[in-house]
Amino acid sequence: MQYQIELPSWVVKDCEKLPTCLPQLEDRMETIIRFARSNFEYETGGPFAAGVFDKTTGRVVSIGVNRVVPCLNSSAHAEIVAISLAQQKLQTFDLGADPSIEYQLVVNGRPCAMCFGAIPWSGIRSVVYAASGEQIEQITGFDEGPIHPQWQSELQKRGIEVVDGVLAEQACDVFRQFAASGQPVYNSRAGGPPSSS
Amino acid sequence: MQYQIELPSWVVKDCEKLPTCLPQLEDRMETIIRFARSNFEYETGGPFAAGVFDKTTGRVVSIGVNRVVPCLNSSAHAEIVAISLAQQKLQTFDLGADPSIEYQLVVNGRPCAMCFGAIPWSGIRSVVYAASGEQIEQITGFDEGPIHPQWQSELQKRGIEVVDGVLAEQACDVFRQFAASGQPVYNSRAGGPPSSS
Numbered sequence: 001m002q003y004q005i006e007l008p009s010w011v012v013k014d015c016e017k018l019p020t021c022l023p024q025l026e027d028r029m030e031t032i033i034r035f036a037r038s039n040f041e042y043e044t045g046g047p048f049a050a051g052v053f054d055k056t057t058g059r060v061v062s063i064g065v066n067r068v069v070p071c072l073n074s075s076a077h078a079e080i081v082a083i084s085l086a087q088q089k090l091q092t093f094d095l096g097a098d099p100s101i102e103y104q105l106v107v108n109g110r111p112c113a114m115c116f117g118a119i120p121w122s123g124i125r126s127v128v129y130a131a132s133g134e135q136i137e138q139i140t141g142f143d144e145g146p147i148h149p150q151w152q153s154e155l156q157k158r159g160i161e162v163v164d165g166v167l168a169e170q171a172c173d174v175f176r177q178f179a180a181s182g183q184p185v186y187n188s189r190a191g192g193p194p195s196s197s
Numbered sequence: 198m199q200y201q202i203e204l205p206s207w208v209v210k211d212c213e214k215l216p217t218c219l220p221q222l223e224d225r226m227e228t229i230i231r232f233a234r235s236n237f238e239y240e241t242g243g244p245f246a247a248g249v250f251d252k253t254t255g256r257v258v259s260i261g262v263n264r265v266v267p268c269l270n271s272s273a274h275a276e277i278v279a280i281s282l283a284q285q286k287l288q289t290f291d292l293g294a295d296p297s298i299e300y301q302l303v304v305n306g307r308p309c310a311m312c313f314g315a316i317p318w319s320g321i322r323s324v325v326y327a328a329s330g331e332q333i334e335q336i337t338g339f340d341e342g343p344i345h346p347q348w349q350s351e352l353q354k355r356g357i358e359v360v361d362g363v364l365a366e367q368a369c370d371v372f373r374q375f376a377a378s379g380q381p382v383y384n385s386r387a388g389g390p391p392s393s394s
Contacts, residue, residue, distance in 0.1 A: 001203060001208070001282070003201070003202055003282060003285045004199055004201040005199060005201075006198060007198040011198070012198045015198070072284050072288055072290045073290055074280065074290045074315070075272070075277050080272050083271065083272065084200045084272060085200060087269050088269060093265050093270055094271065094383065112314060113317070114312075114313075114315040115311075115314070116310070116311075116314065117310030117311030117312070117313065117314045117342050117343070118314075120310070120343070121265075121311060122271045146313075146345045148344070149345070150343075155343075
């Protein structure tokens, strides 16, 4: 009556080697893209990674990678994993509770419909991503799900900054390598009733 | 470098007393509403519960309750907990993988934006809920988040049935009791930059 999501051991080791702070936004994204690439190369999940940072100082709070297939959990997307680990580390379900710190979520691709919906609940104040939803879908074949058509302004209305296209070309390279690797693209169901009905 | 979501012990005990199958849809919903009420009465989470059932036979696969505050995890909504436990029990990240069984998610209120986005990924084939999003927001003050304006048809397009309004009045009664209890309504941030910036 419990479930657990854990990071692969290589992520734990690589996190120990990270500097305490990554003051430059590009360095944060480069780090996340590196985790995303290694995650599918090590076959420990899909080609997605995310990190929670103190927006001002760049302090690394948590790193998450996609764990859907290894943990048998369709909600174990990189963003949910990174946010959950940050909340556990900081012992709060609301990363926006302390108004003196803005936490930033950095992801190698636009959040899917679920992760988009998770962001307002999390207390995250800034979302930075690399590849667009279209790029992810076209290159990899992943279905990113029915995200709100005005998702950027819906976040902005709630005081959450959105920054897109940071190192998008580097992120797309990882998706191309993933597509060429022949690893499984697990997807939301394409639709249609099951054959028995 | 891991996080864990667990059910409170009273849920584990109450699950042991459930019949193996609940053939009638109203009985499934009544059960879920009972778990939702007990969850805030025992102060083990918000007034939300969800269950995964075999749609045809009513076999109970998993029960989830909201665990946001006790587990310090903003994504531990009842639907995510129920789906995660079902996937763990059935050892698959895709509840739609076996085309001969349709799994049904039964919830006491309309899924929020995040849980809506989680449904297509999960392999769930049928979603049944009681109270509407408007009813939840008006009675409790919870912000249900920026759900896709055509969320029902977006699910239906993906072959996922949506049934609403089942025992809605009973579900609203629980929300009214919750609202009267004075327990905290944790919300996505209302917006505006933190005071330091």
